[in-house]
Amino acid sequence: MKLLKKMALKITVFLSLMLVSWRAVADYQLNMTSGVTPVSHDVYLLHMTAFYISLVICAVVFGVMFYAIIMHRKSRHPVASKFDQHLGLEITWAVIPLLILIIIAIPATMVVYRMNDTRNSELVVKVTGYQWKWRYEYLNQGISFYSNLSTPMNQRANLEPKGEHYLLEVDQPLVIPVGEKVRFLITANDVIHSWWVPAFGVKTDAIPGFIREAWAQVDTVGTYRGQCAELCGAGHGFMPIVVIAVSKADFAKWVANMTRGKVNADTMLPNKTWSKSELLQKGRQTYNQNCAGCHQTEGKGLPPLYPALASSKITLGPAVDEIQLVLAGKSGTAMPGFDDQLSDDDVASVVTYTRNEFGNNTHDIIQPRQVAKIREAAKITHQSEQSSPEVNV
Amino acid sequence: MSSAALHQHPHFFPNPLKWAARWIFTTNHKDIGTLYLWLAMIMFLVGGAMAMLIRAELFQPGARLIDPEFFNQMTTLHGLIMVFGVVMPAMTGLANWMVPLMIGAPDMALPRLNNWSFWILPAAFTLLISTLFMSGPAPDFGWTFYAPLSTTYGPPSTDFMIFAIHLMGLSSIMGSINIIATIINMRCPGMTWMKLPMFVWTWFVTAFLLLAVMPVLAGCVTMVLADRHFGTSFFNAAGGGDPVLFQHVFWFFGHPEVYILILPAFGVISEIIPTFSRKPLFGYVCMVYATVSIALLSFFVWAHHMFTTEMPVAGELFFMYVTMLVAVPTGVKVFNWVTTMFRGALTFETPMLFAIGFLVLFTIGGCSGVMLSLAPADFQYQDTYFVVAHFHYVLVPGSIFGIMAAVYYWLPKWTGHRYDERLGRWHFWLSLIFLNITFFPMHFLGLAGMPRRVPDYALQFADFNQIASLGAFGFGLAQLIFLWVIIKTIVSGKAAGNKPWEGGTTLEWDLPSPPPYHTWVHPPHLD
Numbered sequence: 001m002k003l004l005k006k007m008a009l010k011i012t013v014f015l016s017l018m019l020v021s022w023r024a025v026a027d028y029q030l031n032m033t034s035g036v037t038p039v040s041h042d043v044y045l046l047h048m049t050a051f052y053i054s055l056v057i058c059a060v061v062f063g064v065m066f067y068a069i070i071m072h073r074k075s076r077h078p079v080a081s082k083f084d085q086h087l088g089l090e091i092t093w094a095v096i097p098l099l100i101l102i103i104i105a106i107p108a109t110m111v112v113y114r115m116n117d118t119r120n121s122e123l124v125v126k127v128t129g130y131q132w133k134w135r136y137e138y139l140n141q142g143i144s145f146y147s148n149l150s151t152p153m154n155q156r157a158n159l160e161p162k163g164e165h166y167l168l169e170v171d172q173p174l175v176i177p178v179g180e181k182v183r184f185l186i187t188a189n190d191v192i193h194s195w196w197v198p199a200f201g202v203k204t205d206a207i208p209g210f211i212r213e214a215w216a217q218v219d220t221v222g223t224y225r226g227q228c229a230e231l232c233g234a235g236h237g238f239m240p241i242v243v244i245a246v247s248k249a250d251f252a253k254w255v256a257n258m259t260r261g262k263v264n265a266d267t268m269l270p271n272k273t274w275s276k277s278e279l280l281q282k283g284r285q286t287y288n289q290n291c292a293g294c295h296q297t298e299g300k301g302l303p304p305l306y307p308a309l310a311s312s313k314i315t316l317g318p319a320v321d322e323i324q325l326v327l328a329g330k331s332g333t334a335m336p337g338f339d340d341q342l343s344d345d346d347v348a349s350v351v352t353y354t355r356n357e358f359g360n361n362t363h364d365i366i367q368p369r370q371v372a373k374i375r376e377a378a379k380i381t382h383q384s385e386q387s388s389p390e391v392n393v
Numbered sequence: 394m395s396s397a398a399l400h401q402h403p404h405f406f407p408n409p410l411k412w413a414a415r416w417i418f419t420t421n422h423k424d425i426g427t428l429y430l431w432l433a434m435i436m437f438l439v440g441g442a443m444a445m446l447i448r449a450e451l452f453q454p455g456a457r458l459i460d461p462e463f464f465n466q467m468t469t470l471h472g473l474i475m476v477f478g479v480v481m482p483a484m485t486g487l488a489n490w491m492v493p494l495m496i497g498a499p500d501m502a503l504p505r506l507n508n509w510s511f512w513i514l515p516a517a518f519t520l521l522i523s524t525l526f527m528s529g530p531a532p533d534f535g536w537t538f539y540a541p542l543s544t545t546y547g548p549p550s551t552d553f554m555i556f557a558i559h560l561m562g563l564s565s566i567m568g569s570i571n572i573i574a575t576i577i578n579m580r581c582p583g584m585t586w587m588k589l590p591m592f593v594w595t596w597f598v599t600a601f602l603l604l605a606v607m608p609v610l611a612g613c614v615t616m617v618l619a620d621r622h623f624g625t626s627f628f629n630a631a632g633g634g635d636p637v638l639f640q641h642v643f644w645f646f647g648h649p650e651v652y653i654l655i656l657p658a659f660g661v662i663s664e665i666i667p668t669f670s671r672k673p674l675f676g677y678v679c680m681v682y683a684t685v686s687i688a689l690l691s692f693f694v695w696a697h698h699m700f701t702t703e704m705p706v707a708g709e710l711f712f713m714y715v716t717m718l719v720a721v722p723t724g725v726k727v728f729n730w731v732t733t734m735f736r737g738a739l740t741f742e743t744p745m746l747f748a749i750g751f752l753v754l755f756t757i758g759g760c761s762g763v764m765l766s767l768a769p770a771d772f773q774y775q776d777t778y779f780v781v782a783h784f785h786y787v788l789v790p791g792s793i794f795g796i797m798a799a800v801y802y803w804l805p806k807w808t809g810h811r812y813d814e815r816l817g818r819w820h821f822w823l824s825l826i827f828l829n830i831t832f833f834p835m836h837f838l839g840l841a842g843m844p845r846r847v848p849d850y851a852l853q854f855a856d857f858n859q860i861a862s863l864g865a866f867g868f869g870l871a872q873l874i875f876l877w878v879i880i881k882t883i884v885s886g887k888a889a890g891n892k893p894w895e896g897g898t899t900l901e902w903d904l905p906s907p908p909p910y911h912t913w914v915h916p917p918h919l920d
Contacts, residue, residue: 028856029841032773039769047770054760061731061756068734069749073741074671080738084673093728094721101717104767109710111769116706156849158455166454168851191542192636194701194776198842203772205702207637208541209630212703229701229776229844231535233542234462237847302462305529305548334546 033198036220036245040201042111050104057100115201118213121183123176129186129193129206129228130336132235132293136174139185143258146341147172148289149238153297156238168225171289173242177251181217190336194230197241203229218245233334234302235293274348276356276365283353286346291354294334299358305334310358319364322351323374344368344375417512420504421910422489425511427807429486430800432514434876436478439522441869443471448831448865451858454850464848465533466525472536473554476654477561478518480788483796484657485510485568488596491803492572494901494908495590497581497917502574510567517560524550535846537647540628540639544620551621555614562607569600569607576600581900583919587681590899591674594681595660598688602649602656605692610646613639637702644695652691655787656684658795659726662748664899665802666730669745670737671896676729683722683729690719700771709768716766720759727756742894743817747798750790750825758786761836776846779839785832790825797824797875804879805893809907810886816878823871830864 034044071077126137130146137144150171154160163169176182186195188206196203200216218224226241246254288297294306301308309315314322326347329337338347348368355362410418419425447467450458459467489507493500501507524531532554534542543551576597580589589597617639619625626632628639667674674680696704696712704712730752739745761783765774774780797820804812834857839845843854850858892902904912 028837028853030837032840033842040773043769043773046767047764047773050764050767050770054764058756058760061727062753065731065734065749065752068731068737069739069741072670072735072737072739074738077736078738080670080672081736082672083736084675084677084733085679086676089732090676090679090725090729094725097721097724101720101763104763105714105717108713108767108769112706112709112713115769115772116709156456158457162454162852164852166852167849191546192539196776196844198773201769201773203701203775207630207702210635210637226842227844227847231465231539231542231776231846233546234460234465234533236465237461237844237849302460302530303528 035199035201036218036222036224037200037202037216038219039111039115039216040199042107042114043201046104046107046111049107053100053104057097118183118215120181121215122180123182124185125174125176125182126185126187127174127195127206129188129190129195129232129239130341131190131233131334132228132239133289134170134174134193134195134239134241135189135341138255141255141259143255145172145258147174147242149240151238153288153292165225167238168227168240168242170240170242173223173244175244175246175251175254176216176218177248178218178221178245179248181215184214184216186212186214190334191232192230193228193232193239195226195241196229197224197226197243199224199226200243205230221245221247233293238293273367274345274365276352279349279352279365280356281349282345283349283351284357286342286350287353290338290342290346291350299354299360308358309354309360311360315354315358315360316362319351319355319362319366319370320374322355323347323366323371324378326351327371327375327378339375339378344371347371347375418508420500420508422493422501422504422507423807423908423910425501425507426486426488426490428511429482429489429514432511432518433479433483433486433796434879436474436482436518437872438876440471440474440479441872443467443474444865445869447471448862450848451850452862453859454852454855456849459848461848462530462533465535465846466531468846469532469535469538470521470525473521473532474518475788476536476650477558478514478521480654480792480796481561481565482514484596484599484654484792485565487592487657487661487796487799487803488568488572490807491799491901492575492593492596493579494806494904494912495593495899496576496579496584497900497913497919498575498579499911499913499916501571502578503571506567507571510564510571513560513564513567517557517564520553520560521557524553527553537643538617539643540617540620540636544617544628547617547621552618555618558614559611562611565603565607569603572596572600573604581913581916581919587678588919590660591663591677591680592657592660595656595663595684598684599653599656602653602688602691606646606649606653609642610650613642613646616642637699640699640702641695644698645692647698648695649688649691651784651787652687654792655795656688658751658792659684661795661799661802662730662751665744665748665798666733666752667898668802668894668896669742669748670734670739672733672737673898674729675732675735676725679725680729683725686722687719690715690722694719697766697768697771700768701775713766713768717763720763720766723759727752727759740895742801743812743814743821744798744802744894746818746821747794747801750821751794751798754786754790754794754825754828758783758791761786774839776844777839778835778843778845781845782832782835782839785828785835789828789832794824800875800879802894803901804882805889806901806904806906806908808883808886809889809905810882811889811893812878812882812886816874816881820871820874820878823874824868827864827867827871831861831868832864834858834860834864 032044032047034041124139126139128135134147147170150169151167155162186204186206188208193206194203195206202214202216204212204214222245224243228236228239295301295309299309327337327339329335345368348366348371351366355364450464527550530548531550576593616627620627626634628634628636663674694712694716697716765771765783801817838854838857843850889906891905
């Protein structure tokens with residue numbers, strides 16, 4: 001009796017602890033989202049079916065077990081029975097689970113087929129994973145941009161209060177129309193990433209050198225957030241995905257805007273002379289978005305993999321070398337080429353920034369037109385070295 | 394000299410060497426078993442400390458204690474150490490101690506090989522852990538070390554990890570050859586295959602799994618080494634290779650590895666439940682066949698770790714169906730354990746508590762396993778905390794509880810002392826409660842969309858992470874009780890007698906506790 005009392009006490013304490021924690025979390029999402037695409041709805045149903053079947057199985061197994069624990073404890077049931085086999089029982093509990101599995105396998109198989117049917121898409125978006133950002137290219141619209149985490153460093157360092165979408169916000173989201181089948185071609189530039197938007201039921205590994213496919217047909221206008229799901233280095237937690245699904249009319253407007261904006265950007269004041277403070281301000285932004293992941297906010301890097309920029313040979317040496325390095329990257333290391341990611345303004349400002357920050361007082365000021373010249377020169381040498389057209393992975 | 398006389402002189406034929414030399418040169422299966430178990434204990438504390446750091450960083454959103462780079466090193470080393478440094482050596486230690494005692498053999502079949510297979514391990518783990526003290530990062534790409542993160546982008550210390558894994562593989566291969574040779578050749582007269590204790594059976598199957606897949610892992614790390622230094626491109630698309638090939642090779646090792654970690658625990662549970670139910674194991678023959686089928690199926694399911702890398706529909710369906718099939722023999726085992734308890738005369742000493750904890754929580758982990766096997770749903774679960782919750786439910790209350798149950802079960806035999814039952818129960822209940830507080834909320838986190846292996850997270854994940862972290866600290870602290878119980882039992886305690894457990898039926902209970910240095914010099918005869 002004393003033992004029973006003790007057990008009852010233990011169970012009460014355990015349950016009340018569970019209850020307290022339950023009340024504290026009642027407002028939070030506990031379950032998978034049903035999402036906004038046909039596939040995500042199917043997956044949700046499959047998940048719930050499997051979940052309820054699991055609950056029933058657990059209830060039966062634990063029911064019998066706790067019955068034995070309570071009724072067949074030695075104090076109540078001092079002499080154990082000696083039975084130790086029963087072929088009928090063994091066959092039953094091999095066959096019943098098998099039947100249950102077949103019952104779940106049927107809908108699962110149907111969903112597998114549906115997920116893999118990427119035919120008849122109306123819009124194609126190429127998604128490329130980079131350490132640590134995403135690039136989106138609308139292949140038929142000629143739109144292409146990078147999507148970086150936009151949560152300020154100060155929020156991550158706990159110097160400012162964290163915003164509502166902390167770590168789930170980007171500078172330029174992917175925009176897609178609702179009601180259209182969008183096909184994603186997914187790849188990566190460096191290591192394996194994984195493009196995951198839970199509301200779409202889409203998670204596809206981005207594999208460098210290979211293209212994988214996925215599709216989504218979003219049924220509700222809204223903003224959907226996801227994250228990289230495959231460990232891809234130190235910035236793995238900091239390359240979110242934001243997709244805005246808009247009406248077809250809004251999408252057409254957005255496309256028109258984007259294509260017009262591109263023309264503007266190309267012709268925007270190429271010969272403007274920037275002041276040092278303008279360059280440093282823009283440089284800080286560019287640096288934190290593109291460089292700080294490896295070289296760290298303070299420029300100390302994580303040697304030897306990610307070298308320091310503070311008093312380094314590169315940032316204190318000739319500026320031309322640094323610009324070339326930023327554009328072309330360094331093969332055999334983790335340093336990618338930023339030629340097609342950063343504009344002349346970006347490169348000029350970030351190089352100016354690195355040469356005047358972290359205790360590097362070179363007082364160098366780099367203007368975008370200098371970068372343009374180096375870029376042009378590099379292109380010419382590149383073409384003469386390599387006659388075949390560049391394959392863009 | 395008769396074996397009865399040996400029993401009266403427990404220290405007959407002691408090891409003539411003293412102190413360090415005794416342990417370094419020992420070829421005695423009991424000494425080597427002890428060494429394995431202590432190595433596992435030390436590694437458990439090291440790997441556990443890393444888990445505490447991970448959970449401390451995740452206690453609140455924002456950069457807190459450790460930077461993302463070091464966070465990745467911690468997840469990598471935590472995984473590698475727990476798999477290769479804790480569960481595998483602990484299971485091998487149990488096999489070393491118990492297989493000869495349970496089959497009536499005087500020692501392992503290859504005692505010198507046995508010494509070597511143990512002493513390679515401290516070298517391997519020194520290599521692995523030394524990477525933390527090198528300039529530059531330690532391995533930081535997860536215990537699965539996917540290419541190209543571990544090849545082109547891996548830090549220089551990756552090579553140390555590769556050689557450490559080579560050494561662990563050598564040790565495991567030699568250890569399993571030894572176990573297979575012992576079980577085949579050294580069973581006492583009358584110990585037919587179908588009289589073999591379940592623990593021995595599960596280890597026999599496990600040893601074959603090890604023999605089959607450790608060379609695959611060795612090949613895998615060697616290919617990584619070659620890609621890193623010898624200009625090959627196995628895993629590099631630019632040179633004609635494929636990063637996904639890495640995952641195929643790795644998981645061809647990795648999935649059987651999962652069963653390597655759990656099958657011996659199945660064996661332990663199959664010994665403990667009958668003992669404390671005072672009733673023979675239900676469906677022994679089916680249990681043997683279930684173990685063998687799980688082992689065979691484990692070779693045909695590897696790509697379920699890779700559904701999101703995308704494969705042809707036929708492949709996706711094949712791996713989904715075969716993975717689901719694993720549930721059948723596993724289910725048979727669970728049902729047989731429950732039936733063994735049914736209408737027994739149950740008592741609940743600490744080993745039985747851990748066995749029941751195993752049964753309940755492993756079943757939960759098994760159910761989430763079936764959910765994960767459904768390929769379409771896996772696309773949502775893959776690489777989230779749901780997976781983290783799943784494999785911690787099968788590894789912590791599965792393998793680790795199995796090991797703890799075994800230690801409480803056989804500690805009286807090993808030391809000759811009864812352990813402190815009250816402390817044992819405290820250890821069990823605290824572990825049980827805290828591990829659920831740690832890992833249960835992770836199911837919610839994963840379903841709500843939190844990826845694994847992130848050092849920082851969005852605000853909606855904050856509360857469950859905080860709960861999980863608190864649980865983890867509690868679980869970590871509770872393990873100090875375990876260490877305390879073990880030390881206390883070694884130095885003192887009531888005499889255990891030959892058979893501390895009323896329901897014990899296997900051969901080790903015929904021997905004195907602690908057993909003499911050499912046992913079964915004259916094999917027993919089974920009728």
